[in-house]
Amino acid sequence: MSQHRERLKFIRPLEPFQVETPPISDDWLHEIKYDGFRTQVILDWAGARAFSRNGHDWSSRYWPIVAAAEKLPAKSFILDGEMIAPEPDGRPNFHQMHSRMVWNAEQLAFVAFDLLYLDGEHIRVLPLIERKARLWNLIKPAKGIIQYSDHVEGNGAAFFEAVEKMGLEGMVSKRRTSSYRSGKQDFWVKCKCWDVGDFELLGIRREPGKPAAAIMARGGRYAGTAAVTLPKGLRERLWKRVQEGRASKPAQRVPSAFAEDVEWVKPGITGRVKFLRGEHTLRHATLQDFKDGTQGSRPA
Structure with a gap:
């Protein structure tokens, strides 16, 4: 040719x-x-x-x-x-x-x-x-x-x-x-650009040397993880709520990589998450705040 x-x-x-x-x-x-x-x-x-x-x-x-x-x-x-x-x-x-x-x-x-x-x-x-x-x-x-x-x-x-x-x-x-x-x-x-939105908290994963990761869902589907970077008082309230509402398994299907080292929680906690816009799972996401059912948890 x-x-x-x-x-x-x-x-x-x-x-x-x-x-x-x-x-x-x-x-x-x-x-x-x-x-x-x-x-x-x-x-x-x-x-x-x-x-x-x-x-x-x-x-x-x-x-x-x-x-x-x-x-x-x-x-x-x-x-x-x-x-x-x-x-x-x-x-x-x-x-x-x-x-x-x-x-x-x-x-x-x-x-x-x-x-x-x-x-x-x-x-x-x-x-x-x-x-x-x-x-x-x-x-x-x-x-x-x-x-x-x-x-x-x-x-x-x-x-x-x-x-x-x-x-x-x-x-x-x-x-x-x-x-x-x-x-x-x-x-x-x-x-x-960044977006901020509300997601359902499924559980918390803690690994040594890393920020705790909040495992999030939206619309009944796993959405990704967000680093927990809350101020100390708010973070302690979240840990207390997680302890009180422990569940044996996640409320939604999640990737099998989360089988261990995760504290699953019962439905009812909503997290306010900052994340990169246009991604199809949460990326570079941080948990900014949370609320528990009707009881607000926003800092003054």
């Missing part, structure tokens, strides 16, 4: 580092972090294909996007982006992803945020701001099902505040002059 007849190959994605606060200098641009599945869409002489973040061919699941990609005004390209299940207002709904992939793929959308190859040219070495300009020129005719990830330049703190108010998962900041390299790179960083 001659060189020009070879198919374009999947490129391992660039992965951002997670940071607590967004960069503030003007040489960064900022985009919404879309809550979906990282996807690479490739077009070459034999048609378009869509790949998962690990390089699995998911073209059949994403067939409407693959069909739309073949109508774009180019002979070959590699797009990097996120496959989402948009609500009517455009916000991604991660919980709809699986059912739409199986039953309603035409209700998915692909948000493109980078262009790695275009019509015979590897453009990963170009500055991001140039790649995005070419990306916009390529996909601006596509309506709805293939979208462009808009960005703002500078003002990272203000952008983060806006993202938080809109109830979105977070933001990704990228150096405007950066090239594209596979793997974790510090010239892309993600900053996630």
